[in-house]
Amino acid sequence: MNRKxxxxxxxxxxxxxxxxxxxxxxxxxxxxPKEEATxxxxxxKTAIVEEIKQAEKIFNALPSPLESAMLIKSxxxxxxxxxxxxxxxxxxxxxxxxxxxxxxxYTCDLSFASLYExxxxxxxxxxxxxxxxxxxxxxxxxxxxxxDKLEENINNSEVIMEIVSETFMNSNSYLAxxxxxxxxxxxxxxxxFEGLYISTxxxxxxxxxxxxxxxxxIDQKLSIDILINLLESNKGNPAVDxxxxxxxxxxxxxxxxxxxxxxxxxxxxxTSNTTILKSEIKTDMTPEVFKELATTVSDIRKTFVNN
Amino acid sequence: MRIRRIIPILAxxxxxxxxxxxxxxxxxxxxxxxxxLGAYTHxxxxxxxxxxxxxxxxxxxxxxxDMDYRVAICGEDKLPxxxxxxxxxxxxxxxxxxxxxxxxxxxxxxxSSQQLKIVVKVNSLxxxxxxxxxxxxxxxxxxxxxx
Numbered sequence: 035m036n037r038k039x040x041x042x043x044x045x046x047x048x049x050x051x052x053x054x055x056x057x058x059x060x061x062x063x064x065x066x067p068k069e070e071a072t073x074x075x076x077x078x079k080t081a082i083v084e085e086i087k088q089a090e091k092i093f094n095a096l097p098s099p100l101e102s103a104m105l106i107k108s109x110x111x112x113x114x115x116x117x118x119x120x121x122x123x124x125x126x127x128x129x130x131x132x133x134x135x136x137x138x139x140y141t142c143d144l145s146f147a148s149l150y151e152x153x154x155x156x157x158x159x160x161x162x163x164x165x166x167x168x169x170x171x172x173x174x175x176x177x178x179x180x181x182d183k184l185e186e187n188i189n190n191s192e193v194i195m196e197i198v199s200e201t202f203m204n205s206n207s208y209l210a211x212x213x214x215x216x217x218x219x220x221x222x223x224x225x226x227f228e229g230l231y232i233s234t235x236x237x238x239x240x241x242x243x244x245x246x247x248x249x250x251x252i253d254q255k256l257s258i259d260i261l262i263n264l265l266e267s268n269k270g271n272p273a274v275d276x277x278x279x280x281x282x283x284x285x286x287x288x289x290x291x292x293x294x295x296x297x298x299x300x301x302x303x304x305t306s307n308t309t310i311l312k313s314e315i316k317t318d319m320t321p322e323v324f325k326e327l328a329t330t331v332s333d334i335r336k337t338f339v340n341n
Numbered sequence: 342m343r344i345r346r347i348i349p350i351l352a353x354x355x356x357x358x359x360x361x362x363x364x365x366x367x368x369x370x371x372x373x374x375x376x377x378l379g380a381y382t383h384x385x386x387x388x389x390x391x392x393x394x395x396x397x398x399x400x401x402x403x404x405x406x407d408m409d410y411r412v413a414i415c416g417e418d419k420l421p422x423x424x425x426x427x428x429x430x431x432x433x434x435x436x437x438x439x440x441x442x443x444x445x446x447x448x449x450x451x452x453s454s455q456q457l458k459i460v461v462k463v464n465s466l467x468x469x470x471x472x473x474x475x476x477x478x479x480x481x482x483x484x485x486x487x488x
Binding site (some may be wrong): 043091092093096097098099100101104105107108111139141142146149185191195196198199200201202203204206207208210211222250254255256257259260263276295297306308309310311312313314 | 356364366367370382383385386387388389390392396397398400401403404405406407408409413429431433436447448449450451452453454455456466478480482483486487488
């Protein structure tokens with residue numbers, strides 16, 4: 035009896051140690067606490083990258099699918115259903131990688147349809163996203179009650195946005211809290227690419243100069259290093275490693291775009307209780323580089339949706 | 342003999358507690374931090390971690406021009422004050438909630454899109470003989486929907 039109890043204790047202690055290690059490693063880049071944070075002025079990009087690697091708990095926050103769709107809408111772009119990933123494709127996604135990427139893609143399409151009040155598409159794309167979340171084993175990400183609520187409030191854009199935001203948070207928090215940060219990263223990558231794909235396809239080359247949407251596309255250069263860091267923190271996962279190769283190809287094209295900004299000057303507006311971060315930006319992207327970017331994004335996105 | 346019986350029970354309790362901590366963090370983010378966004382629509386992203394007093398976390402994000410943003414950074418009640426600063430790429434501090442009585446939210450907009458860094462730090466109570474407090478800290482972003 036004593037021997038059995040001893041063996042049981044040892045097994046439980048091993049389980050405890052393994053559990054603690056797994057939980058401790060979840061946040062991506064978590065390191066033991068350091069005594070005191072040091073702040074230094076980075077001299078160049080390499081210094082910034084090194085500093086990112088050294089920090090304790092790091093969040094590389096890509097725009098969510100909802101934010102990506104909002105950026106397209108705020109650039110006064112038109113809605114084009116033909117650019118969305120057809121919901122019929124949902125049955126083709128059976129691997130974890132394809133379901134994760136397409137959960138992000140369908141959530142971006144859902145957000146896009148919601149912002150443009152495409153009532154029937156909203157339900158269809160919510161169901162497609164649910165199929166991906168269910169396939170990934172994400173419990174209670176999108177419940178039937180939420181779809182019913184969506185149907186009941188189909189003409190209430192505020193409620194729709196709340197549901198889209200809530201269901202997406204249910205998915206990514208489940209993945210983060212259950213030790214699946216690589217899948218959570220792939221979902222975000224899918225959503226980000228979809229937003230970029232739709233944007234690049236909506237640009238009218240006759241109206242290239244001064245086009246707001248082109249400005250939004252250039253802005254995505256600011257997120258490419260965040261995207262790479264997010265994937266690198268999950269390196270070793272074969273699906274993530276493949277994505278890293280694709281994203282690095284895209285970075286080569288983004289590197290042909292120049293962005294220079296002046297110093298940021300915060301100005302507080304007492305009336306609106308808002309701070310305005312004032313700065314001037316100069317960007318340069320030729321139509322040729324834009325075409326190369328659009329082709330690269332489209333080619334990568336094809337590998338995500340034609341799985 | 343008694344110790345041998347206690348160890349497995351303790352191990353089990355600690356294992357279950359550890360696994361539940363993250364789930365509690367999600368519930369905290371949902372119930373406490375998202376409501377702080379008020380009229381701003383939550384972007385749907387989830388950034389939360391268990392921090393010990395004195396510990397720091399960093400977040401890198403691109404913010405876009407002409408969008409109205411609110412950031413809400415919330416720590417559980419058992420934690421000391423949670424301090425946060427927003428820095429540009431050259432480490433210039435653009436905002437610190439220390440100057441606003443450790444406010445949980447900050448509303449801002451940008452004239453041009455920028456990648457910013459948010460540094461979150463749980464202040465230390467400096468009580469050497471006590472176990473440092475730990476708890477969930479959530480970072481949530483909201484924006485205003487343009488119609």
